[in-house]
Amino acid sequence: MSWMIEKSEPSPERRPARRRRVLLPGMIVFGNGTFTCDCNIRSLSATGARISVAGQHHFGGRVFLINIREGLAYDAQVIWSKDTDIGLKFNAMIALSTTTDPGFSRLKKLWLAKRIS
Numbered sequence: 001m002s003w004m005i006e007k008s009e010p011s012p013e014r015r016p017a018r019r020r021r022v023l024l025p026g027m028i029v030f031g032n033g034t035f036t037c038d039c040n041i042r043s044l045s046a047t048g049a050r051i052s053v054a055g056q057h058h059f060g061g062r063v064f065l066i067n068i069r070e071g072l073a074y075d076a077q078v079i080w081s082k083d084t085d086i087g088l089k090f091n092a093m094i095a096l097s098t099t100t101d102p103g104f105s106r107l108k109k110l111w112l113a114k115r116i117s
Contacts (some may be wrong), residue, residue: 019043019050026051027114029064029073033106039086041067048079048089057086064107065090068114071097073107 024041028051037057043050049065060081065074065088073096076088094104096111 019045019048024070025068025114027066027068027110028053028057028059029066029107029110030059030062033064035059036110039065041065042085046090048076048087049074051086051088052084053086054084057081057084063088066096066107066111066114068111071095071111071115073104073111 020043022041022044024044026039026041028037028039029035030037037053037059039051039053041049041051044067051065060078063076063078065076066072067074073094074088074090075092075094076090078086079089080087094101094107096104096108099108
């Protein structure tokens with residue numbers, strides 16, 4: 001009797017968009033803009049990101065992720081959390097360098113302060 005080993009098909013990507021590995025400085029803004037937490041953006045796609053934070057984190061639900069280098073803010077939802085890693089799903093993207101919407105003035109100020117420091 002001959003045994004044949006079948007090659008399994010690679011499992012399909014569960015994410016709607018492929019993520020690319022990055023290492024970018026970021027900031028999480030939560031509690032209606034009251035609280036912030038520095039983070040590193042570890043992987044990024046058009047629809048979400050994996051970030052890492054130092055130590056314990058106490059936020060969930062809706063947050064904003066600011067990509068310091070690119071000047072972008074993402075309205076995001078925390079999808080999963082394990083140790084210091086957090087998975088985010090993006091709802092919308094805001095270009096902080098060009099927005100004139102007063103609703104995003106706090107995010108823009110936080111980005112400008114981090115960008116020049």
